Amino acid sequence: MNLEIENIKTKTNGFTLRINEYFLHSKYNPVKEAEQLAINHFKKNHIHILFGNGLGYITEALLSIMDAKSTLLVVDPLVDELYKYSKNTNKATIIKQLTNENFGTYLGASLDNYNRNVTIFSSPNYDKLFPKEYKELLKLVKNKLNLNIINENTVRFFADTWQKNYINNLFLAQKDYSVKILNKKFNCPVIIASGGPSLTKQIPMLKEKLENVLLIAAGSTVNTLLSHGIEPDFVISVDGGIENYNHFQELKLKKPHLIYSMTNHYKIRDSFHSKCFFFVSNEFVNSKDNIEYTLNREVPIIFGGGSVANYAFSIASYISNGPIALIGQDLAYTSNKTHAEHNKHYKIIDDQYREERGMFYVKGYNNEDVLTDYAFLSMKDTFERLVSIVKHENSIYNCTEGGVFIEGFKHDTFSNFCRIHVGNKIKKDILFPNEINDYNGFTEKIKEEMTNYNKIISFLNLGLQELNNNKNNVAFSNNSLRKLKNVDEEIGRLFSKVSMSTIINPITIDILKKFQEKEGETTSETFNRIYSQNKELYSRLLEAAIISKKYTENLVKKIES
Structure with missing residues (x-):
């Protein structure tokens, strides 16, 4: 695009810019115009994304009225060309383009705790000069916010289930092995099989190469593999829901090793008769x-996301130095199918199902349009983020030959991957260390956790009692403030000694959203907000602590029996 840039003096002795006949600021008073635009678009406690910096008038006006809990990101396709003209806007972050790759860098932290308070708008005429770029920016931010909704819903839905699974998995982990013993254990090609519709086309080649690769099955994909007479070397499972357990309930697996997260449905472990690993x-x-x-052992953190395949990818990189290939990773409804055949969730989609899932088209593996939804898009986004985090030593391929196009992966056929990277038969033996299971020490630590739950419950009740005892409806007494501060300090200290993060997450999200300070709050309104905030926080934490204590009591009974 050819740009004719003119720096023009205004009638108020300021400057404006004209680019290809479009003015970026007022020809008369750009400062006053910017102040009005800032007032019109500013929202308290929001992330503000401004498309177009120009000479910096709007950026400066926004910064002058923003509160401490608000942030500003400026996206300007002309940032390099206009650098010599722009006013000093060092306090703002200005980038040329917001992409999937740099989204986390610039907005990830601001969108923590599932924040959806984002406002985005264009400086005058930037949307006319760069309509395609502005449309892409709006689409990117919209997608990310929809993914936040999905992630928040997942956290809410599984909060209790994850806590129950975690406590029961502690008992299993005591006799299993930390995945740490597999760290870079292998130096061979790794195939990650997922349950997308395209998996079936890779089955013949996979059967040929079973002895020459390390095969990882992502969760319920194991059923499709078993239906073709293929036993994977490892099965990864992270889903804590009963539906995931149903995939494994009738299986009796002697060869594959299970690698499970602490949130995985704890009964799945019963289907595996080989040694298993946790992370x-x-x-x-x-x-x-x-x-x-x-557990008295070192346990690595494995990064993943909304799909077990995301974790399988991180684990593949963790256990092997060799090249990695994804197969069956459609993340799309290829051929109008939900999964590969023989998966218990396999079905042909219809118009009603499309509407229910809110499906849409994105770029596909072969640059065609493919049908996907926001849940799949979340998994795609995680793969693209993990590629930059993992920093794998070898090549990473998407050999699905269908589905969405995943940025950061080499796209090639599975047969080409095998021809280039798969050689002779490999050794898959694992040397297991002789670990002593100290059940007495383990039991004492579980009972210690029980004691901490009792203390947490006691302090939370004390906090609720103190709130009820406060008779003033405008302010807390000094005595109340002192006691409430002590409650907060004690429960903060005790929460660090128990594992309740997943069951607490929904509470944290709600408290942050529900009790934000309002514009022009009176003293009485401030008091009522803080009072209600503390009451809801203590009440819900108390409920979570009682639930966690109950699960822990059941674990103690299981150990003692």
Whole structure:
């Protein structure tokens, strides 16, 4: 695009820019125009994305009225061309383009805790100069916010289930092995089989190469593989729901090793008769120290996302230095199918199902349009993020030959991958260390956790009692403030000694969203907000602590029996 840039003096002795006949600021008073635009678009406690910096008037006006809890990101396709003209806007982050790859760098932290308070708008005429870029920016932000909704719904739905699974998995992990013993154990090609519709086309080649590769099955994909007489070397499972357990309930697997997260449905372990491994998923990152203390061994954090295949990819990189290939990773409804055949969830989709899932088209493996939805898009997004995090030593391929196009992966046929990277038969033997299972020490630590739950419950009840005792409806007494501060400090200390992060996450999300300070709050309104915030926080934490204590009591009974 050819750009004719003119720096023109305004009638108020300021400057404006004209680019290809479009003015980026007022010809009369750009400062006043910017102040009005800032007032019109500013929202308290929001992330603000401004498309177009121009000479920096709007950026400066926004920064002058923003509160501490608001942030500003400026996206400007002309940032390089206009650098010499722009006003000093060092306090703002200005980038040329917001992409999937740099989204996390610039907005990831701001969107923590499932924040969806984002406002985005264009500076005058930028959307006319760069309509395609502005449309892409709106689409990217919309997609990310929809993914936040999916992730938040998942956290809410599984909060209780994950806590129950975690406590029961502690008992299993005590006799199993940390995945740490597999760290770079292998130096061979790894195939990750997922349950997308395209998996079936790779089955014949996979059967030929079974002795020459390490085969990892992503969750329920094991059923499709078994139906073709293929036993994987490892099965990864992270889903804590009963539906995931149903995939494994009738299986009796002698050869494959299970690698499971602490949130995985604990009964799945019963289907595996070989030695198994466990890890800490990124949802439990805050509990890592406590898990290692309880089990008396080092446990790595494995990063993943909304799909077990995301974790399978990270694990493949963790256990082998060799090249990695994805197969069956459609993340799309290829040929109007939900899964590969012989998966229990396999079905042909119809118009009603498309509407229910809110499906849409994206770029496919072969640059065609393919049908997907936001759940699949979340998994695609995670793969693209993991590629940059993992920094694998060898080549990473998407050999699905169908489905969505995953950025950061080499796209090639499975037969080409095998021709280039798969050689002779490999050794898959694992040397297991002689670990002593100290059940007495383990039991004492579980009982110690029980004691901490009792203390947490006691302090939370004390906090609720103090709130009820406060008679003033405008302010807390100094005595109340002192006691409430002590409650907060004690439960903060005790929460670091128990693993409740997943069951607490929905509470944290709600408290952050529900009790934000309002514009022009009176003293009485501020008091009522803080009072209600503390009451809801203590009440819901108390309920979560009682549930966690109950699950832990059941674990103690299981150990003693």
